[in-house]
Amino acid sequence: MTTRPNFLRLSALDISTMGASQPAPDSKVVTRFAPSPTGFLHIGGARTALFNYLFARHHGGAFRLRIEDTDRARSTDAAIAAILDGMTWLGLDWDGDVVYQFARAARHAEVAHDLLARGHAYRCYATAEELTALREAQRAAKQPMRYDGRWRDRTDWPEDQPHVIRLKAPREGSVTITDLVQGPVTVANAELDDMVLLRSDGTPTYMLAVVVDDHDMGVSHVIRGDDHLNNAFRQLAMIRLLGWPEPHYAHIPLIHGTDGAKLSKRHGALGVDAYRDELGLLPEAVENYLLRLGWGHGDAEIISRAEATEWFGLEAVGRGPSRFDLKKLENINGHYMRAADDARLVALIAPRVVTALGRELTAADNDLLQRSMPELKKRSPNLNDLALGALFYLRSRPIPMDDGAAKLLASATPGVLAGAYARLAGVTDWSTATLEEQVRALADEFGLKLGQAAQPLRAAVTGSSQSPGLFDVMETLGRDETLGRIDDVITGRAG
RNA sequence: GGUCCCUUCGUCUAGCGGUCUAGGACGUCGCCCUUUCACGGCGAAAACACGGGUUCGAUUCCCGUAGGGAUCACCA
Numbered sequence: 011m012t013t014r015p016n017f018l019r020l021s022a023l024d025i026s027t028m029g030a031s032q033p034a035p036d037s038k039v040v041t042r043f044a045p046s047p048t049g050f051l052h053i054g055g056a057r058t059a060l061f062n063y064l065f066a067r068h069h070g071g072a073f074r075l076r077i078e079d080t081d082r083a084r085s086t087d088a089a090i091a092a093i094l095d096g097m098t099w100l101g102l103d104w105d106g107d108v109v110y111q112f113a114r115a116a117r118h119a120e121v122a123h124d125l126l127a128r129g130h131a132y133r134c135y136a137t138a139e140e141l142t143a144l145r146e147a148q149r150a151a152k153q154p155m156r157y158d159g160r161w162r163d164r165t166d167w168p169e170d171q172p173h174v175i176r177l178k179a180p181r182e183g184s185v186t187i188t189d190l191v192q193g194p195v196t197v198a199n200a201e202l203d204d205m206v207l208l209r210s211d212g213t214p215t216y217m218l219a220v221v222v223d224d225h226d227m228g229v230s231h232v233i234r235g236d237d238h239l240n241n242a243f244r245q246l247a248m249i250r251l252l253g254w255p256e257p258h259y260a261h262i263p264l265i266h267g268t269d270g271a272k273l274s275k276r277h278g279a280l281g282v283d284a285y286r287d288e289l290g291l292l293p294e295a296v297e298n299y300l301l302r303l304g305w306g307h308g309d310a311e312i313i314s315r316a317e318a319t320e321w322f323g324l325e326a327v328g329r330g331p332s333r334f335d336l337k338k339l340e341n342i343n344g345h346y347m348r349a350a351d352d353a354r355l356v357a358l359i360a361p362r363v364v365t366a367l368g369r370e371l372t373a374a375d376n377d378l379l380q381r382s383m384p385e386l387k388k389r390s391p392n393l394n395d396l397a398l399g400a401l402f403y404l405r406s407r408p409i410p411m412d413d414g415a416a417k418l419l420a421s422a423t424p425g426v427l428a429g430a431y432a433r434l435a436g437v438t439d440w441s442t443a444t445l446e447e448q449v450r451a452l453a454d455e456f457g458l459k460l461g462q463a464a465q466p467l468r469a470a471v472t473g474s475s476q477s478p479g480l481f482d483v484m485e486t487l488g489r490d491e492t493l494g495r496i497d498d499v500i501t502g503r504a505g
Numbered sequence: 506g507g508u509c510c511c512u513u514c515g516u517c518u519a520g521c522g523g524u525c526u527a528g529g530a531c532g533u534c535g536c537c538c539u540u541u542c543a544c545g546g547c548g549a550a551a552a553c554a555c556g557g558g559u560u561c562g563a564u565u566c567c568c569g570u571a572g573g574g575a576u577c578a579c580c581a
Contacts, residue, residue, distance in 0.1 A: 339531095480540055
């Protein structure tokens with residue numbers, strides 16, 4: 011187990027004791043989220059973005075967004091749109107314009123040629139077949155597979171032959187990165203080979219592009235997935251050859267699936283749009299869950315954006331990978347559902363309700379929905395369930411009865427519904443208190459327990475055996491609709 | 506295979522040498538509330554991977570072992 015650098019704790023202490031009047035030391039913090047647009051914004055990327063966002067905001071710095079589209083074959087506009095959409099949905103607003111990496115290819119090439127001119131890079135004329143053969147041989151000999159530097163010191167360059175530009179990385183010594191999450195990590199230079207900077211077609215590789223862009227964008231803290239840790243050493247070698255300031259690094263552990271295997275596109279990793287559209291989750295819930303995955307602040311579980319911004323720090327980021335737990339996400343979502351504004355929820359479920367109903371919503375429908383929200387949202391873990399649960403309010407008479415309702419009606423004490431109708435029809439003050447009073451009196455009259463009278467009524471009024479409190483439902487539905495639905499069952503029009 | 510990283514309840518985590526008979530949350534189970542379903546309340550079972558050190562004292566520090574992960578492209 012590695013130890014974290016002491017300055018980490020010291021700086022954390024400084025920050026907490028400095029107070030608001032001391033922004034200067036943090037003002038240069040610049041982080042960035044740099045996804046490649048080869049697919050949707052998945053859950054792991056979203057968390058990386060969140061951590062970068064929170065770190066920047068905590069320090070009053072800037073959070074930038076850069077699209078790494080140098081792989082022309084795999085990058086798509088649809089993916090770019092999905093990433094931007096996901097970021098917006100999560101409320102991860104970035105500073106400045108989005109940087110498109112491919113547009114900066116000329117600058118990347120310029121840096122590569124500068125390195126070449128200064129003797130820190132060289133031309134390599136090895137062909138793809140040659141390199142493949144080299145790797146085959148190395149694997150057969152059980153040698154580590156890496157470029158052997160065959161063109162490193164040659165100058166007998168063939169005329170008009172395609173070649174790449176490789177970095178002339180140091181071969182002696184070692185590089186140590188004081189990672190803000192992982193602690194000090196050292197790798198011998200002998201383990202690193204000379205990476206390609208410019209491809210034979212003159213386009214920059216990712217390795218070159220990140221280094222140049224991070225530098226040009228003034229990125230002070232590179233916070234990214236653990237899978238980039240190995241890259242950091244080669245990038246640092248380039249930065250040192252370039253003589254540029256070194257950024258701080260923080261490599262956060264990856265998110266695994268429920269089974270402990272790496273989360274990949276075909277293995278549990280959904281785009282954030284799926285969490286919104288298919289699972290019906292609220293962005294603040296996804297954010298809260300993601301925040302707690304790999305980071306903690308004492309016993310805090312429900313954490314607001316403001317609290318997260320105040321508390322977030324790299325020193326509290328865990329170092330082991332964590333598993334994705336949908337159950338917990340749903341639980342947290344339930345919490346935010348209950349806390350959500352009624353009108354907002356109505357707007358969010360409207361499209362789902364329209365689809366299920368097969369018709370547009372009227373002003374009366376929206377009013378009904380609005381009034382049913384306080385009770386409905388208490389029992390819905392997500393938007394899908396909320397929409398489903400709201401349907402019965404809007405159905406036209408006679409409403410359909412589900413199996414549970416049919417069963418309740420079939421076993422109901424004969425006459426209770428008619429008795430209920432008679433009593434309720436006489437109610438002038440249509441309120442939950444009066445309604446309950448009447449139904450209790452009804453139960454007494456028939457010598458039944460309250461439930462034996464209430465359940466058949468619930469079935470008649472909601473078409474289901476499960477619903478919000480019966481008297482709340484009746485009040486929200488109103489006198490005419492309630493009485494009508496009960497009458498439908500009594501007369502056999504429904505059920 | 507080489508290199509690098511990781512390891513506290515099933516899961517996410519708190520813990521930064523004694524406060525640990527290891528805390529919280531999700532999930533699970535039980536009870537209460539109750540007109541159903543939820544919500545809510547109370548309670549229970551449930552973990553320091555293993556082996557050596559260091560120390561008066563290790564969950565906490567060091568070294569091994571085991572297990573897991575990442576990475577080894579003219580992809581990012």
